[in-house]
Amino acid sequence: MYKNPKETEYASWWNKTISDAGLADNRYQLKGFFVWMPYGFSIMKNIRNKWDYLFALNGIQEMYFPLLVPVEYASRNASWWNSFKSQAFYALGYEETEKNAFLRPTGEPAMYPMFSTWIRSHRDLPLRIYETVSSFRNETKSTKTFVRDVEIGPWYEIHTCHATREEAENEIKLAIKMNEELFLDAAIASIKVRKPPADCFPGSVGAVEFYTTLNDKLIENASCNNLGQAYAKAFDIAFTDKDEQKKPVWQTCTGNGERILAAIIGNHSDDKGIVVPPKIAPLQAALIIINSPQEEVLDKIDLGIDKSKILILTAKAFSEIGELRFKAERMGIPARIEIGPKELLASEATLISRAGNKKSVPFKNLKAELAKLLEKLQNDLYDASKKELFGRIKECDKIEEAEKAQVALVGWCGKTECSDWIKTKTKKDLIGMTLEIEKKKCIWCGEDGEKTYFSAAY
Ligand SMILES: [Zn+2]
Structure with a gap:
């Protein structure tokens, strides 16, 4: 685990680590944009393959909507548009002066007017779709590759429409389950919180967000929004029910993306570089062949994995090995296998495991031992992430304890004046209430409240 309280040092470590590992090149001359390098993109693609698999398994269909959104669509939801329009990236033809379209900040303004066209009757429901796409936010804060970018992508967004509130609630439960599976493969521990109503879209039922660790803070990593009928009313997404009554649909939306990779870098790295969890690693093993004929070595060993998942590195002399080992470590390849003339x-x-353990293995046992190593590394990474996250959480009854805790779990009554006081006093942000309601008296006013997380967050 790499931890550094000084944000500036962490920022330079972060940039060096992702550049050394070949994940991204952030020298692109536009703030908040970067280039995905082949290795970084292949890791992200594996994460994406996992969500494609999970969504298909659960009957959510993939679609693709245009990146440009007509201003006319967005203005149908006046309150949303008024709060957003000053941050939009407008698309203008060379000789155009009128702002008719802008780059999508989220899916709602692009999708919901189309949903309104498609949905007529209860037979058109449920509608359950997703797309993987880039989102664009004119970011005023300082940007950080994979954490806060202007072009956010690849980003998945699930949008669903239902006839009943209960169906929408079940969809949220499913979204939570699928995100848990994604984080399990990424070997990342997370906490799930309910957002207080003030932090949710007006009129919505609620939101559940995932948080993971990054440096000494928490970072929001996936959000599952139970939108209720608020957007449906604004965008006129309505259906004729079995009782012949016209009703607005119940909606949910869930999204996340590159921050899963950010959590991997933040959780699974050391001074040598990143460690990619085996379940999403595009390269499972680096095979270093020292001063030996490559064909003969490959002929004699069976690693039990696809050749495309092995990085073969050859050294003509022992003096070259150091550089190759260093390369495999920086890339976070889970296993390293070294074979020279003697072997x-x-x-x-x-x-050798990326975690450091090393042993001699007869060729005939290599396949089984490698499989064992990969499984152990995957489990160890997840355990380390759990230990790190849950080791930070402290349930506090006194505000002095909450000040000292990295992540304070305190009672909060739901009133803004109390949360403002807790935030100021502890220098922490309000993260959210525990997923299941747990009662606890408010740490400030003493009235009935719920257990609520407060922590510094990105
Ligand atoms: Zn209170």
Whole structure:
């Protein structure tokens, strides 16, 4: 675990780590934009493959909407548009002066006018779709690659419409379950919180957000929004029910993306570089062949994994090995296998985990030992992430304890004046209430309240 309280040092470590590992190049001359490098993109693609798999498994269909949104669509939801329009990126033809379209900040203004066209009767429901796309936010705060970008992508967004509130609630439960599975493969521990009503869209039922650790803070990582009928009313998404009555639909939306990779970098890295969890690692093993014929080595060993998942590195002399080891470590490849003339003769290899454990393994056991190593590393990474996150959380009865805790779990009554006081006093942000309601008296006013997390957050 890499932790550094000084944000400036963390920022330079962050940039160096992602550049050394070949994840991204952030020298692109536009603030908040970067170039995905092949290795970084292949890791992100594996994360994306996982969500594609999960959504298909659960009957959510993939679509693609245009990146440009007509201003006319957005203005149908006047309150949303008025609060957003000053931050929009407008798209103008060279000789155009009128702002007719802008780059999508979220899916709602692009999708919901179309939903309104498609949905007529209860037979058109439920509508359950997603797209993987870039979102654009004119970010005024300082940007950080994979954490806060102007072009946010690849980003998935699930949008669903239902006939009943209960169906929408079940959809939220499913969204939570799918996000848990994504984080399990990424070996990332998370907490789930309910957002207080003031932080949700006006008129919506509520939102559940995932938080993971990054440096000494928490970071929002996926949000599942139970929109109620608020957007449906604004965008006129209505259906004729079995009783012949016209009713607005119940909606949910869930989204996340590159921050899963950000959590991996933040959670699973050391001074040598990142550690990619085996379940999403595009390269499972680096095979370093030292001063030996490559064909002969490949002929004699069976790693039990696809050749495309092995990075083969060859060294003509022992003096070249250091650089190759360093490369494999920086890239966070889970396993390293080294074979030189001596090993080839003895039919054994040196097997090294990215976590550091090293042993000699006869060629005939290599496949089984590698599988064991990958499984152990995956589990160890997840355990370390859990230990880190849950080790930070402290349930506090006194405000002095909450000041000292990294993540304070305190009672809060729901009143803004109390949360403002807690935030000021502890220098922390309000993260949210525990997923299941847990009663606890408000740490400030003493009235009935709920257990609520407060922490510094990105
Ligand atoms: Zn209170």
